[in-house]
Each structure stands twice: as structure tokens, then as C-alpha cells.
Amino acid sequence: MDKEKRNTNYNVYVESKIPKTKAWPSLFKAFFLGGLICAIGQGFFDLYSYLFPNLAESEVTTCMLMSIIFLTCLLTGIGIYDVIGAWGGAGSVIPITGFSNSISSPAIEFKKEGIIYGICVKMFTIAGPVIVCGVVGSIICGVIGLFI
């Protein structure tokens, strides 16, 4: 049997042996956690609107986002967020908390290699692709917007 055929057969066999992630429990957990994070965000939003009635809605939104980002960084720093993320999966990744965690966790991890080569260089190893996607996406949208 030639190697390629052997490898293809083996890959098919391995694929059949791999235990599959159960879809429904994962979906439920992600939905629940994502919803919970959004509810907490809404809580902050309502609190700030109540405390500072003079603030514009966009400013209240910014304050709410800052609070959520801070809370995530704090939970990351004290080693709780990775447990939450491992449980809730995409539910913790999609809201801004996931982005905050993906920047703060390498910053903590690579602090030992120094401020420049550790924190500054490695900080965006996880979030980098997201930022690149965002920037490229906005350029494309901007160019399209120019002609509409």
C-alpha cells in the first residue's frame, strides 16, 4: 500500500475514533454565559444612566464597556476568567470580555520576559488577528462608502 493511501485511510479511521463535542450542552452554556455577560453590561448601563443623568447615551455606553473590560482584566489577573471561559466557550469570547481577556492574559503571561520584549511584543499575539480584521474590514467599508 502506498504511503498516501495509507495516510488517508489512517486519517479517516482516526476521525471516526475522535469523541465529538456534544453540541446542545455547549450551545446552552455559551448562550447562558453570553447572555449573563450582556445582562451585567446592561446593568452597568442602567446604573450609570441613573447615577449620571446628564451623560449622553454614547458616553454611558463607553463607561459601561470600560467597566466590563476592567472587570474581565481583574478576573483574568486573579485566575478566574480562564475557568469561566473553559466552561462557557464562545459565550465568553463573543462579548468584549473575550477581547479583553485575550489581551490581558498574554500581558500577564509574558511579563517575565520584560516590558518591551514581553508585554509590548506579546500582548497582541491572540488579539492581533482580530485587530487586523477590524482595520482591514473598516478600510474596505470606507472605500465602499466613498462610492455610495
Next chain:
Amino acid sequence: MQTIVLKNGAYIRAGYSIVGPLEGKGPLKDYFDYILKDDTFKEKTFEKSERKMFKNILTGAIEKAGLNIDDVEFFFGGDLLNQIVSSSYTARELGLPFVGLYSACATMAESLALASIFISNGLAKNVVAGTCTHFSSAERQYRFPLELGNQRPPTSQWTITGGGASIVSNVKSNVKVVAVTFGKVVDYGINDVNNMGAAMAPAACDTIMTHLQNVKRSPRDYDFIATGDLGKLGSEILIDLMEYNKMTLGKNYSDCGCMMYDKTERVFMGGSGAGCSASIFNSYLLKKLQSGEFKRVLLVSTGALMSTTTSQQGDTIPGIAHAVELEYVGDDVKIDNKKKWDSVKVKQLAKAGVKE
């Protein structure tokens, strides 16, 4: 020939193992020599903790064998970190002549095999072979930051914190290294870095088949056959592959990765890492061999030889496995090893060898 039968005696004089807190809760907790209370080992970085652990493993093994550092002529070892820094820095600390080796997680069997060949050929009297890994240092090198809230795929394995070392000597003891087989690098085209068991199983199968053919034995002749870190999925695949080659691995077969943790712990397919087979061989297997409960054991450490760069470039994962066959020869020598051991252990815990 791929298998080298050691004509003159190469004996395991002592083995010493240290594991981390999570591993220390597993089913083999009573066999390990020392269990860390805190996985940083009171060091600033995980790389430093790994080194400190390795140093304690080597000094522990040397003391347990009743030797001084100067009596040890060579140190065969390696680890998983880039440029095998843990081993070379440990060798620097201890001032031992160092033979640095790398076969990823198969390093324990490789170093033990080379050490035994050295002894058997009369090139040295006492040598030490060992390896060590740390979950956190491996994780940051191969995968993601520890605090990242990501999910692991169900086929992933957990790099163990721990390691072990054996003193191989020409002085007779209960455990003799009989034959060693150096494996071929086998690649069946798996490129999922989260499924190392499947990538390494063909290599393990190849090495076991070759070894059995060359020493003219069947799996039934062994009291225990242990693979390094195939994990649950990998060992199931190995059993199937052996079956395909008309060899049956029975109840005497197990994988160190599967033996390391309780089922309740969240480690998915089980333990992995160079320290996995090293710590279990130097604790559980060696103690069973020394007491004569196991008469013949085959240790097959398995390794995946990829790097983060090659896997990002889409290359498949080559696997390797080395085999070491050990026998209980205690009926020939009348040494009360157990007594000797206990006294050394007590002395050791009190002394500087292991201090947090």
C-alpha cells in the same frame, strides 16, 4: 539491527520522581518520591521551577542510589523546552558531564537506553538518565497563555508537571536492562496538534513490533507494557494497530498518560510530556520491578517531533518511540533493597535534597 541486546549487565540502581500538585492527586500518588505543594516551586518563572525540579530529581536519584555527584560520570537527559534549556542549565548547576538528548516525550526511554548501552559496554560505572516537564512552561511555549479563557478540544492532552531520573550502574541490583530498541520516525499524516496520541500511535506500534520480533517474544511474555503518553485515544488506536498486525495487547498494557490522572480531573485524553513516562517509570514501574511483582517490563516512551513553526506551516506530525526492556533479576542477588531504600528516603527528606 534496531534492537540492541545488552550482553553485560546494566542495572537500575535507583529511580527518583517528582510530580506537581495535580499529578500528586492521581491514582499513583503513593508511588512518587515527592509531590510539589505549589507548582511554582517558589521560583519567579515556570522555566526556573522546571529547572529546580529537575535539579532536585537528579540529586534525589543520586542520593537514593547512595552516591555522590562525583561518582556519576555522565548525565543523559533532555526536556521539552526550546534548546533543552532545563537539562543544560541543570547540568551547569550540578557540574555533570552532559549528553543532551531530544526525542520530545520519548526522551526518557532514549536517555535510559543510551545510558544502559554506556554501562553495558563498560564505558562508565554510574550514569544518570532523566527528564522533566512543567505544564505551565510547556503550555506557554506550545499553546496559549495560561489565563486565556479558551476551550480545549476533546482530543487534547495535559502536559504533566513532573519528571524522573534513573541511576544506571554496573553494580548488580534487582532490575536489569535487557534490551533496547531505537525507533524509526513514523508519520501517518496527522496534522492536528491537539491529537498527539493519534500521531504517535503508529510509531509506538512500529517500535513495539520491531522489538518483539527482534527479542522473539510476544506481548504475553511481559508483566507490563507501558507506552509513554499516547493518552486514551492514542492507546485505543495502538491496540487496533497492533491487532491489525496480528498482535494482541492485553490487560498487561497501559499508557502512562492514562495512569497519571483520575478520571474525574479535566485532562481530557490524559497526561503527556516527557516527564509523564519518566515519573511513572521511576516510581510505579521501577518499584514494582524492584519488588519482583513485575518480572519483565517493556517501557515504550513516545514522542511527537513537531515544532510550533512546522505545525503552523501545515506539516504533518512525525512520531517516534523508543523501547527499553527491563527484567527483575532479584532472585540472583540477595540485597534487601527495601530496607536500604526506606533509610535513604528518610535521610533524604530531612536533608537538603528536596526543600521547597
